[in-house]
Amino acid sequence: MNVMTDNPVALPALDPMELRRCLGAFVTGVTVVTALDAEGQPEGITANSFSSLSLSPPLIVWSLRLNARSFKTYQHAPRFAVNILAQDQMPVSNRFASSGIDRFEGIKHTLGLGGVPLIDGCVAYLECSLEATHPGGDHVLFIGRVERIQTLDKQPLAYGGGEYKAVVPLRP
Ligand SMILES: Cc1cc2nc3c(=O)[nH]c(=O)nc-3n(C[C@H](O)[C@H](O)[C@H](O)COP(=O)(O)O)c2cc1C
Known part of the structure; x- marks a missing residue:
């Protein structure tokens, strides 16, 4: 029996609000992923979907x-840089x-590998080359190979349940 295809239980459709609430129970850090566009202009987007994937590579x-x-x-x-x-x-x-x-207006930053902006005052930086992309429903997964890192002695910002923490x- 294939449990994936022969499952006889008909489950009700997920309620999108309840799904959001459930996912929000998983508290994350907050990142801004930066890159340069085709004209060499800086781009940045807030993302909490960041996760570690592999140590070696x-x-x-x-x-x-x-x-x-x-x-x-x-x-x-x-x-891109995280x-x-x-x-x-x-x-x-x-x-x-x-x-x-203009998201970068008033945002102090330095230029990292390939001229990708690194925002001042962060807890850590991961400078990456794009390794692969994979479709994931209404999102796309971006996998980066980490080429340079920096970690500072600061407290991180957290996000969960739709609010900062x-x-x-x-x-113990
Ligand atoms: C805390 C927080 C985390 C977010 N995480 C993501 C994320 O992981 N992926 C994503 O696509 N949008 C995420 N967003 C929403 C984007 O930051 C927002 O939609 C985006 O800045 C709009 O970008 P655009 O102007 O390129 O469409 C997040 C927003 C917040 C406030």
């Missing part, structure tokens, strides 16, 4: 909505999730 993954305005940029950019936001960078997260503004260590 060093691979990471994040996913982007197919209908994101910046989709073409990430699809064609040979490199900027892991610090606890005091909530305004940066909101800025890079907003439409109709601070990370509090639990000690």
